[in-house]
Amino acid sequence: MLVEKRKTPDAEIPTSSLADIVFLLLIFFLVTTTINTDKGISLQLPASGQTKTVPKKNLCNLLINDFGDVLLQGEPIQVPYIQNEIRKRVQENPNLIISIKTGKKTAYGIFIQVMDQLKLAEAKRISIAEPES
Amino acid sequence: MKKFKKKVSSEPKIPTASLPDIIFLLLIFFMVTTVLKRYTGLQVALPSAEAIEKLESRRHISYIWIGPGGRISIDDKIVTKDRINLVGALMYDKRSADPQLVVSLKIDKEVEMQNVTGIHEQLRRADALRVNYATLFRKTN
Numbered sequence: 145m146l147v148e149k150r151k152t153p154d155a156e157i158p159t160s161s162l163a164d165i166v167f168l169l170l171i172f173f174l175v176t177t178t179i180n181t182d183k184g185i186s187l188q189l190p191a192s193g194q195t196k197t198v199p200k201k202n203l204c205n206l207l208i209n210d211f212g213d214v215l216l217q218g219e220p221i222q223v224p225y226i227q228n229e230i231r232k233r234v235q236e237n238p239n240l241i242i243s244i245k246t247g248k249k250t251a252y253g254i255f256i257q258v259m260d261q262l263k264l265a266e267a268k269r270i271s272i273a274e275p276e277s
Numbered sequence: 278m279k280k281f282k283k284k285v286s287s288e289p290k291i292p293t294a295s296l297p298d299i300i301f302l303l304l305i306f307f308m309v310t311t312v313l314k315r316y317t318g319l320q321v322a323l324p325s326a327e328a329i330e331k332l333e334s335r336r337h338i339s340y341i342w343i344g345p346g347g348r349i350s351i352d353d354k355i356v357t358k359d360r361i362n363l364v365g366a367l368m369y370d371k372r373s374a375d376p377q378l379v380v381s382l383k384i385d386k387e388v389e390m391q392n393v394t395g396i397h398e399q400l401r402r403a404d405a406l407r408v409n410y411a412t413l414f415r416k417t418n
Contacts, residue, residue: 159297166300173307182332182381184411192401246390252343253386255393256324256412263328272397275390 185259187270202239204230210247212254223254226261234267245273312336316353319344324386325415332409337377339368339405343384347392361395368403383411 206226207215214221216229234240242262246255262270312335319342332338341364342350349356349364356363372378380400384393400408 163293163297163300166297166304170300170304170307173304173311177307177311182335182338182409182411183329183414184332184381184409185326185328186330186332186379186407186409189397189401189406189408191404191406246394248389248391250390251386252384252388252390252393253324255390256326256386256410259410260326260328260412263326272394275394 185256185263187259187272190271198241202237202241204233204240204242206242206244206258208244208246208250208254208258210249212251214254214258223257223261226258227265230262230265230267234265239269240267241269241271242267243271243273246275248275250275316340318342318353318383319348319350319385321345321383321385322387323383323411323413325413327414327416329412329414330409332379332381334377337375338379338381338409339371340381340383341396343382343388343392343396345385345387347388349392349396358392358395361399364396365399365402368400368405372403372405378405379407379409380405381409381411 205215205217209215214223214226216226221229230242244255244258244262259270318340321342321344340351344350347358349358349361351364351367368380382393382396397408400406
């Protein structure tokens with residue numbers, strides 16, 4: 145008896161739609177990826193329990209009261225002028241530490257404006273003092 | 278005169294066989310670089326500043342939100358003022374797990390400074406000393 149040999153069709157995985165599937169995944173990740181990075185003013189806090197005594201000539205006090213008025217070494221100053229004043233002082237004395245002291249109810253926005261001015265003045269040594277009660 | 282042979286014009290085809298490979302490569306790139314947003318946080322009006330820096334890697338950033346009225350949120354958990362010690366404990370764990378930790382503070386501009394210094398104190402206690410005050414960019418002049 146003659147048995148006809150069955151033709152076995154070639155087993156194949158259809159790959160024509162692979163590109164479409166991968167495209168879909170790609171688009172998903174493209175959409176969910178957020179490119180916008182976090183931006184802000186960086187600061188290194190001092191370690192806990194680390195207190196240093198600083199000679200008075202290396203210290204520059206910057207006081208901000210509850211209403212947002214700023215005192216630089218005892219003299220009132222407008223926020224936009226802090227940059228130039230601090231830059232001058234830092235150039236004179238590179239070891240100068242700027243100590244910011246705020247009131248308890250000072251708005252955070254004012255504090256950031258002052259910090260921004262210090263960063264613009266390229267002041268590297270900034271310390272944040274505890275608010276006065 | 279010599280007869281020119283007619284050129285056999287082959288049909289122009291763009292090879293698409295390697296297309297999936299290219300797209301796979303792109304896909305893998307985006308999969309690796311994507312960090313999905315984990316926490317929603319609080320609605321805050323960030324202050325704006327000019328001298329700002331970009332934070333490099335989102336993987337090492339941990340966020341603390343302080344909303345108007347001094348509400349503190351970490352990992353979508355509200356921390357009340359009388360339990361502010363929780364902030365230190367939480368951040369201590371995070372800092373131990375990731376020594377490169379940067380804490381991004383998303384603070385509303387109307388928040389009183391006493392809340393901010395409270396957080397500073399907690400972060401110092403937790404030894405998470407690298408902070409970043411999140412701001413928007415604004416050119417002043």
